[in-house]
Amino acid sequence: MTRKEFELLYALKKHGMQSHRRLRELAGVSTGFISQTLRSFEERGYLRDGAITELGLEALAPYKVDNAIIMAAGMSSRFVPISLEKPKGLLTVKGEVLIERQIEQLQAAGIRQITLVLGYKKEAFFYLESKYEGVHILINPCYNTKNNCYTLFLARKDIGNSYICSSDDYFAINPFEEYVYQAYYAAIHVTEKTNEWYMLPDSRGNIARVSRSGAEGDIMLGHVYWDRAFSQAMIGLLIRDQEEGRYDQELWETVLAEHVRDLPPMEIKVYPDDTIFEFDSLDELRAFDETYVNHTHSAILKNITRVMNCEEKEIVGFKSINAGLTNTSFVFTLRGEKYVYRHPGEGTEAIISRAHEKKALELARSIGVDPTFMYMDEDEGWKISHYVEGIRTPSYDSFEDSKRILTVLRKLHQQKLSVDWAFLPWEEACKIEEILRREKGGIADRDFEKLKEAVGKCYRACEGDGVEIRFCHCDTYGPNWMLTEKGDTILIDWEYAGNADPGCDLGGYIMDAMWQIPEAERFIAEYCGENCSEKLLFHYLAYTAIISYYWYVWALYREACGAVMGESLYNWHVMARRYSKYLNEKYAL
Numbered sequence: 001m002t003r004k005e006f007e008l009l010y011a012l013k014k015h016g017m018q019s020h021r022r023l024r025e026l027a028g029v030s031t032g033f034i035s036q037t038l039r040s041f042e043e044r045g046y047l048r049d050g051a052i053t054e055l056g057l058e059a060l061a062p063y064k065v066d067n068a069i070i071m072a073a074g075m076s077s078r079f080v081p082i083s084l085e086k087p088k089g090l091l092t093v094k095g096e097v098l099i100e101r102q103i104e105q106l107q108a109a110g111i112r113q114i115t116l117v118l119g120y121k122k123e124a125f126f127y128l129e130s131k132y133e134g135v136h137i138l139i140n141p142c143y144n145t146k147n148n149c150y151t152l153f154l155a156r157k158d159i160g161n162s163y164i165c166s167s168d169d170y171f172a173i174n175p176f177e178e179y180v181y182q183a184y185y186a187a188i189h190v191t192e193k194t195n196e197w198y199m200l201p202d203s204r205g206n207i208a209r210v211s212r213s214g215a216e217g218d219i220m221l222g223h224v225y226w227d228r229a230f231s232q233a234m235i236g237l238l239i240r241d242q243e244e245g246r247y248d249q250e251l252w253e254t255v256l257a258e259h260v261r262d263l264p265p266m267e268i269k270v271y272p273d274d275t276i277f278e279f280d281s282l283d284e285l286r287a288f289d290e291t292y293v294n295h296t297h298s299a300i301l302k303n304i305t306r307v308m309n310c311e312e313k314e315i316v317g318f319k320s321i322n323a324g325l326t327n328t329s330f331v332f333t334l335r336g337e338k339y340v341y342r343h344p345g346e347g348t349e350a351i352i353s354r355a356h357e358k359k360a361l362e363l364a365r366s367i368g369v370d371p372t373f374m375y376m377d378e379d380e381g382w383k384i385s386h387y388v389e390g391i392r393t394p395s396y397d398s399f400e401d402s403k404r405i406l407t408v409l410r411k412l413h414q415q416k417l418s419v420d421w422a423f424l425p426w427e428e429a430c431k432i433e434e435i436l437r438r439e440k441g442g443i444a445d446r447d448f449e450k451l452k453e454a455v456g457k458c459y460r461a462c463e464g465d466g467v468e469i470r471f472c473h474c475d476t477y478g479p480n481w482m483l484t485e486k487g488d489t490i491l492i493d494w495e496y497a498g499n500a501d502p503g504c505d506l507g508g509y510i511m512d513a514m515w516q517i518p519e520a521e522r523f524i525a526e527y528c529g530e531n532c533s534e535k536l537l538f539h540y541l542a543y544t545a546i547i548s549y550y551w552y553v554w555a556l557y558r559e560a561c562g563a564v565m566g567e568s569l570y571n572w573h574v575m576a577r578r579y580s581k582y583l584n585e586k587y588a589l
Contacts, residue, residue: 001059003181003182004027004029004033004037005037006060006063006179006181007027007028007029007181008023008027008029008033008034008037008038008041009041009046009052009056009059009060010027010060010063010177010179011023011026011027012041012047012052012056013052013056013057013060013179014026014178016050016051017050017051020034020035041056044059046059060179062228063161063179063180063181063227064161064178064179065109065110065111065161065162065163065176065177065178065179065180065225066113066160066161066162067111067112067113067114067115067158067160067162067163068106068111068113068114068115068162068163068164068165068176069114069115069117069152069155069158069159069162069163069164069165070089070099070102070103070114070115070116070117070165070166070167071117071148071151071152071164071165071166071167072087072089072099072116072117072118072119072125072166072167073117073118073119073120073122073140073143073148073151074119074120074143074147074148075087075120075143075144076088076168077320077328078280078281078320079279079280079281079282080282080318080319080320080328080330081282081298081300081301081318081330081332081341081343082282082296082298084300084328084343085298085299085300086121086124087120087121087124087125087167088167088168088279089125089166089167089168090124090125091168091279091285093170093279093285093288093289094170094288094289098167098168098169098170099116099125099128099167099168100128100131101170101171102165102167102169102171103128103132103135104132105171105174105175105176106163106165106176107132107134108174108176109174109176109177109178110178111163111176111178112133112134113134113136114132114134114135114136115135115136115137115138115155115158116128116129116135116136116137116138116167117138117139117140117151117154117155118137118138118139118140118143119139119140119141119142119143119144119151120143120144122137122139125137138154138155138158140154144562144563144564145248145564146248146249147247147248147249147250147251148251148252149238149241149247149248149250149251149252149254149255150248152164152234152235152238152252153235153238153239153242156235156238156239159226159231159235160228160231161180161225161226161227161228161231162225162226162231163176163223163224163225163226164223164224164225164226165223165224166223166278168278168279169222169223169276169277169278170276170277170278170279170288171222171223171275171276171277172274172275172276172277173275175222175223175271175275175276176223180225180227182227182265182266182267183224183225183226183227183229183230183264183265183266183267184224184225184266184267184268184269185199185207185220185224185266185267185268185269186220186221186222186223186224186269186271186276187199187218187219187220187221187222187268187269187270187271188218188219188221188270188271188272188273188275188276189216189217189218189219189270189273190216190217190218190219191215191216192215192216193213193214193215194213194214194219195212195213196213196219196220196221197210197211197212197219197220197253197257198210198211198212198213198214198217198218198219198220199217199218199219199220199268200217201218201268204265205267205268206265206266206267206268207256207260207265207266207267207268208260209257209260210253210256210257210260211257212257218268218270220253221271221276221278222271222276222278223276227264229264230263230264230265230266233262233263233264234252234255234256234263237255237259238252238255241255281318282296282318283316283317283318286313293312293313294311294312294313295312296312300341300343300382301315303341303377303382303384304332304334304341304384307374307375307384308334308339308384310334310335314334314335315332315333315334316332316333316334317331317332317333317338318330318331318332319331319332321340327342327343327344327345327381328342328343328345329341329342329343330343331387337386337387338386338387338389339374339384339385339386339387340372340384340385340386340387341382341383341384342382342383342384342385343382344380344381344382345558345563352381352495352496353421354376354377354378354379354380354381355378356419356421356497356498357376357378357381357494357495357497358376358378359419360419360471360494360497360498361373361376361383361494363417363419363471364412364473364491364494364497367411367412367415367417369408369411369412369490369491370490370491370492370494371386371490372385372386372387372388372482372490372492373385373386374386385492388482388484388488388490390484390485391482391483391484391490392482392483393478393479393481393482393483394478394481394483396478396512396513396514396515399522399526401483402523402526403526404483404489405476405481405489405509406523406526406527407489408489408491409473409476409502409505409506409527410527412470412471412472412473412491412505413470413471413472413502413505415471416470416471417470417471418471418499419471419497419498419499421498421499422469422498422499422500423472423474423496423497423498423499423500423504424500425474425500425504425543425546425547425549425550426455426456426459426546426549426550428550429549429550429553429554432553432554432556432557433452433553435557436553436556436557436560440557440560440561441560443556445556445573451549451573451576451577451580452549454545454577454580454581454584454589455545455546455549455576455580457580457583457584457589458542458543458545458546458579458580458583458584458589459542459546461538461542461583461587461589462501462503462538462539462542462543462546465535465539466535467501467502467503467536467539469499469500469501470499470500470501470502471497471498471499471500472497472498472499472500472501472502472504472505473491473494473496473497473504473505473508474496474497474498474500474504474505474508474547475493475494475495475496475497475508476491476505476506476508476509476512477508477509477511477512478509478512478513480492480493501543502540503539503540503542503543503544503546503547504543504546504547506523506524506527506540506543506544507540507543507544507545507546507547507548508547508551509523510523510544510575511544511547511548511551511571511572511575512571514571514574514575517541517579517582520540520541520544520579521537521541524536524537524540524541525537527540538583538587541579541582541583542579542583544575544579545575545576545578545579545580545583548572548573548575548576548579549572549576549580551568551572552569552572552573552576555568555569555572556569
């Protein structure tokens with residue numbers, strides 16, 4: 001069936017027999033074509049007495065939409081702070097929940113079967129399965145480590161003639177149809193440069209090329225329709241990539257861009273302006289729905305307004321900060337000044353005392369080591385800090401940077417500050433190990449006991465060797481340092497601070513640098529200065545093993561809580577093994 005024939009037959013199916021003028025408007029074909037084709041439809045048995053017949057429905061059947069896949073697994077990190085509290089698809093926009101509005105639009109168009117692929121805060125969506133008949137749920141367990149290529153791979157058995165949707169789109173006018181002629185990607189036409197995906201058409205209006213960013217053109221926005229041929233080809237590519245994992249961190253549009261010539265045609269379907277909306281930030285949502293200007297129903301924004309004595313509408317310019325293994329942070333702007341809000345990570349309450357952290361922050365600020373600190377809630381763990389422009393993290397290849405770090409550590413340790421709690425990495429690691437074994441299903445590392453024994457010997461060899469306990473930071477890895485062009489060296493994030501062995505601070509930096517023994521010894525000697533001795537070298541090398549072991553066990557716990565530690569977990573294991581093995585062998589511990 002030709003495109004024009006389909007459009008006319010579908011118009012008749014959807015609206016019944018109309019005047020030729022009205023059919024021309026509905027089907028987008030000429031009056032002459034309508035007259036000629038209506039006779040042809042009657043001859044083929046598609047029409048009888050002006051009504052579509054069973055044969056007509058059979059002719060349309062290959063174009064009938066089977067279902068829809070709504071992707072709702074991701075966290076939408078760009079939509080901080082709202083996304084930290086609830087999934088973006090569950091936002092109420094202009095009085096309607098985004099995903100509910102989309103489900104209802106799909107079902108109004110005759111698409112009754114809808115698969116929701118969930119991940120982040122998945123339980124918040126479960127009610128939809130009972131609220132809407134035909135909705136069923138699929139869980140993506142890797143939502144926080146893989147992008148939506150994996151979401152669609154998981155849904156592959158449900159995909160045929162299917163709409164592929166995102167849970168957070170808002171359609172001002174229902175864009176869905178019960179029958180669709182061919183695969184297409186929804187688009188709007190822009191006349192200014194953006195960072196969106198641009199689709200360049202061929203002579204038939206299908207996608208010939210996809211580019212990232214551009215000037216005037218048609219950008220991807222909203223839903224997509226995969227016909228059966230396109231689905232089969234795209235799913236084949238996603239299946240073949242599972243072993244290689246090249247697209248694990250990519251959007252499926254990357255696969256489209258790289259294989260557009262190998263895939264069946266996909267039309268560029270341009271919609272009028274102000275019909276499809278995506279909200280990439282709270283600022284964009286506020287521009288669309290004024291109820292969000294001062295009433296976001298966000299506990300996070302209420303925290304900020306209370307501390308900063310402002311109204312919600314004054315808080316703008318939200319930007320997620322990706323650095324940080326324990327918590328999630330974002331930048332916001334208030335009255336022309338930038339600040340950072342730290343949101344505590346799930347599960348951290350079991351291993352971090354926020355009351356202790358607050359006291360540590362106050363001490364660090366008092367001696368000028370962390371002047372960024374403003375306010376912290378010791379019950380809930382959230383924090384507000386000054387934002388520092390023009391910063392960088394130290395380079396582990398630069399000994400000049402190492403000297404700057406050591407100047408701050410010596411200043412911290414020489415203050416002889418004291419608190420009423422201690423950070424004991426060996427003992428804390430043993431406690432976390434117990435939690436892992438008791439509550440998290442155990443430890444899979446088959447060499448864990450061997451590593452624990454080697455590190456334990458290092459710990460016991462340091463007991464009573466005369467190195468005094470000091471108030472320490474205890475988490476001195478690179479991203480917790482901010483070096484400015486003016487020469488300031490700032491140490492932030494004091495969650496693990498307490499009375500501790502100074503080796504926790506030296507060893508933490510060595511650990512993250514992943515230095516070999518000679519590099520670590522040079523760093524330690526610089527710290528110790530004229531007091532450097534073999535005993536101190538041994539002590540601080542031993543604490544490199546001990547603190548590395550602590551962070552390795554900590555990382556096992558965080559992953560057991562659902563966090564993704566990635567390469568860090570392995571690196572800390574390597575450093576604990578490297579330094580404990582070296583010392584055990586050299587000193588016959």
